[in-house]
Every structure is written in structure tokens, then in C-alpha cells.
Amino acid sequence: MMIPIPEQSLVLLIGPSGSGKSTLANAHFLPEDVLPGTGNEAKLHDEVARRLKQGTLTVIDGVPLSAESRRHYVTLAREHHVALVAVAMDTPEPLCLERNRTRTGSHASPRALRNQVQQLQNALKGLTKEGIRHVHVLTPETMEAVAFEHRPLPSHRQDEHGPFDIIGDIHGCFDELKALLTELGYTVAPRADGAPGFDVGAPHGRKVVFLGDLVDRGPGVTNVLRLAMGMVEAGTALCVPGNHEIKLLKKLRGKDVRVGRGLAMTLEQLEREPPGFSQAVADFIEARFPHYVLDDGHLVVAHAGLKEPMHGRDTPEVRDFALYGETTGEADAYGLPVRADWAQQYRGQAMVVYGHTSVPESEWVNNTVCLDTGCVFGGKLTALRYPERELVSVPAQRAYWESRGHAAP
Structure with missing residues (x-):
């Protein structure tokens, strides 16, 4: 036993x-x-x-x-x-x-x-x-x-020292992702063997960290998934899931979820793929852990951020915070949950890098930074070079999705 x-x-x-x-x-x-x-x-x-x-x-x-x-x-x-x-x-x-x-x-x-x-x-x-x-x-x-x-807890990756290129919410914006990776010094090309997917060359020693919400709303969801899944398999990327991946996973596993327009776009794109791809996507999402503690504890990455007492811990409360953040219990004029600004009270030693709620510009708040700059809404796709603390962005080619208010639901 x-x-x-x-x-x-x-x-x-x-x-x-x-x-x-x-x-x-x-x-x-x-x-x-x-x-x-x-x-x-x-x-x-x-x-x-x-x-x-x-x-x-x-x-x-x-x-x-x-x-x-x-x-x-x-x-x-x-x-x-x-x-x-x-x-x-x-x-x-x-x-x-x-x-x-x-x-x-x-x-x-x-x-x-x-x-x-x-x-x-x-x-x-x-x-x-x-x-x-x-x-x-x-x-x-x-x-x-x-x-x-x-x-050992899967979140404990302190022995991973980078350097990292941490990328915010992509939401199916594949052309912008390819442009951002190129700007960061990566090469992206179709697989040499002709199979679906991409060969991504990484600058020496660097590794990408995807902050989740790869899917929904944008036109290139399956290409984004293939690229991210391939890089994780090749050891050139880490990926934490976002709330949109978790909802997609539930749907792919046959659970009853409300299919909004964003998820419907993802499902339509998956239906055009060869048999077995959706199963591979579900397996990929299920294997991801909601947050990572990296570089001897100096860096924490999570889709929606994470308070200091939760770093490196694994409970349902920690998972929920990493995926959905913290809300006040109120709704705004658009019916969206009002986010609690946990970063304003953050005093931890570790840098926390996250996405989830779109902002016009990435700004440092108490050693935390949000990289979701609303690419799918016509903003830009942003990455953070770590440990350089350099923000790199590429503009969206167009707005793919109409935003209700200032925050992505």
C-alpha cells in the first residue's frame, strides 16, 4: 500500500x-x-x-x-x-x-x-x-x-535559472507570437519533416515561459498550441495554464461548460485538425502546473499572479488564485468581476510575473508585472526578458476581439 x-x-x-x-x-x-x-x-x-x-x-x-x-x-x-x-x-x-x-x-x-x-x-x-x-x-x-x-511539488523548479523570455496572454494571435519570438532572437519555421508544427530555434541558453491563455478569441489558436506544445516537449519552454485552457480542458473531457464565442472559435479550429490533436491538447493542458517557482526562488510565474504565502504551495486555493486571481465579489458595469489589486499589497522578495487581466502598458508594481497587454483586443503582445527586466512588445496586426471594458473576461 x-x-x-x-x-x-x-x-x-x-x-x-x-x-x-x-x-x-x-x-x-x-x-x-x-x-x-x-x-x-x-x-x-x-x-x-x-x-x-x-x-x-x-x-x-x-x-x-x-x-x-x-x-x-x-x-x-x-x-x-x-x-x-x-x-x-x-x-x-x-x-x-x-x-x-x-x-x-x-x-x-x-x-x-x-x-x-x-x-x-x-x-x-x-x-x-x-x-x-x-x-x-x-x-x-x-x-x-x-x-x-x-x-516533490511540481511547482518547485528553483534549479531552472533561465535566462527566460516570459510571454503574456496570446489568445490565438499566432502572427504576433511569431513576430515577438523573432524580435527576441528565436527562429520559427515549419517542421523540416513536413509534419504539422514548428521548429523553433532558441538563443543560446534562453527559454520561453508561456503565461497561459494561449487559446480562444484569436484566429491562430491551433498554430499557437502546436508551437507551445512543441517547445515544451523540446525543453525550450515552460507553460502554465490559464483559465481559458482549463475551460477548454473541461469541454474536451466531456464536461458540461458554457460555450461562449471565444471558446466556440477554438473548438471550430480544433475540428479542422487531424484526429487525435484535440486529445493531445487536452493531455498537454492537464499536465501543466498552475505556477512555477524558478531561479532559486527569485522568480514566480502564474497566469493570474500569486500572493507570497502561496509561492511553491499546492492546495485548491493556491491553484484557483494562480488561474483566476482574486476578486472583490462585486461586478463592474459590464457584469465582469472586479479584480482585487493584490499586487498593491505585495511585499515579497520574489519577482512575480503574470497576465490574465489586460492592461494598456506593463508596469512594475512592488516587484510584480502584468504582461497581458491585450493583443487580441488590438493592443500588443509583450514579453519580459529575465533577469534583464527588459520589456519587449510587438503591436497587434488588428483587433480580433471586441473588449467589454478595460479587462478581458
Whole structure:
């Protein structure tokens, strides 16, 4: 039995006295990663908060079996954007009693143990409802065969140092993308073997980072996809998905989504492609991660930006922010969500480069910059050279899409 443990996790070992929690912790985790679940709760919670803020794997050996005790850890995991994993030891009461008899020191009385066993059974019915998304139940048999797979987070690409050319929202503007890449020193030509796609030559050592929203609204969606997919496969580009890719993915996977005019244009273009291309596009989008931390943590890229506490973390809240940004809950005169200006409050050390909401000009705000300069609306397509901090743009050949207001929906 293999249990995945994300690199940054809070792991709760839950079970009655004698169920095997400490044995499991000693066998599968480093001593410095394990904290005892008993003692001064306030002090323990402070230590857990400190470790989670640093992104340190933390295992609690013996969480009290009350829902109130677990609620503290649910809150801490949510506040620090780490995965919360519960490993419950469903050990029969007689076996727990037998183990306790052979233990030195204090342990639960038979009556207390019976209460703990009942508490665990009650807890198992509702751990997911408490907000614990990853729940694993072990019996004495599975405990002997269990293994824990410590998984690095895909967002952690600190060993990628660039230099990078980071490109904002393209939205099917292939001619402008080709012109921008040429301006940046890349060469773009049809594939030499005659197959659909492009051979892209990169300046020595440089790599493109696509900020998502490759699709919808523009006339060259499939060419943009072929170019980006080919560069990622060749190792000359990274790509984070945008909200438009995620909606396209849902549609291609057969889910019920509202097909607006922008998505309809993409689907029409995909229908003209050979069989299997749409499946390849869906697989490509699904394999992308919503943000990357690059260059020893000095650079963060995400489609809609990312607050500092979310850098390098992986929770549904982090993914949603990276894809959709933050809204105030209000709508503007066009019925579009009003974006919260998170960049105005940003004070992080890492440079954050993003797109999503079109702006007339890319401007630096507290070490962040938005590269969506509305090419599909008749603006321009913009790239950032990193680490040079040089902005490079090419004008749109024409307006392909009418903008409702100043922001792309």
C-alpha cells in the first residue's frame, strides 16, 4: 500500500493508545519531522505554524481524537496552504490492550481505551467533512506493508535559472507570437519533416515561459498550441495554464461548460485538425502546473499572479488564485468581476510575473508585472526578458476581439 505525501504536508497520525502510531512514525519519517501530539497544545500549535510557514514536512504523532483538536490543524494547514493528510490506525481493541500491557510507563486504562476506539470509529465517518482531503485508514495487516512516497511539488523548479523570455496572454494571435519570438532572437519555421508544427530555434541558453491563455478569441489558436506544445516537449519552454485552457480542458473531457464565442472559435479550429490533436491538447493542458517557482526562488510565474504565502504551495486555493486571481465579489458595469489589486499589497522578495487581466502598458508594481497587454483586443503582445527586466512588445496586426471594458473576461 503506497501513500503519497506531498513535499509540504501536515500529517496527522490518529488512533487509540497502542494502535501503532509511534511505530509507524519511527519506521517511515525522520525524527526531526515528527512532533508528539501530547503536551502543551498552545506551544505545539505555535511550533506547527512555524514549521508550516517554512514549508517543512510536519508529522503529529498522536492527535487527540476529538474533532475540536483536529479543527486546529485543519485551520493551520489552510492558513499556510499545505496539504493535510490523516493516517488513521484502525487497530482492534484487544490488540491495543495487549500492546499496552507490555508497554512501560503510563498508558490508557481499558475503559479509556474503549472510549478512544469508539472515538476513532466516529471520526472515520466524517474526517473528509472536517476539511481533511487526504484520509488513509490502516489496519494491522496494511500497516506492515505500507510505504510512504514523499513527492516533490511540481511547482518547485528553483534549479531552472533561465535566462527566460516570459510571454503574456496570446489568445490565438499566432502572427504576433511569431513576430515577438523573432524580435527576441528565436527562429520559427515549419517542421523540416513536413509534419504539422514548428521548429523553433532558441538563443543560446534562453527559454520561453508561456503565461497561459494561449487559446480562444484569436484566429491562430491551433498554430499557437502546436508551437507551445512543441517547445515544451523540446525543453525550450515552460507553460502554465490559464483559465481559458482549463475551460477548454473541461469541454474536451466531456464536461458540461458554457460555450461562449471565444471558446466556440477554438473548438471550430480544433475540428479542422487531424484526429487525435484535440486529445493531445487536452493531455498537454492537464499536465501543466498552475505556477512555477524558478531561479532559486527569485522568480514566480502564474497566469493570474500569486500572493507570497502561496509561492511553491499546492492546495485548491493556491491553484484557483494562480488561474483566476482574486476578486472583490462585486461586478463592474459590464457584469465582469472586479479584480482585487493584490499586487498593491505585495511585499515579497520574489519577482512575480503574470497576465490574465489586460492592461494598456506593463508596469512594475512592488516587484510584480502584468504582461497581458491585450493583443487580441488590438493592443500588443509583450514579453519580459529575465533577469534583464527588459520589456519587449510587438503591436497587434488588428483587433480580433471586441473588449467589454478595460479587462478581458
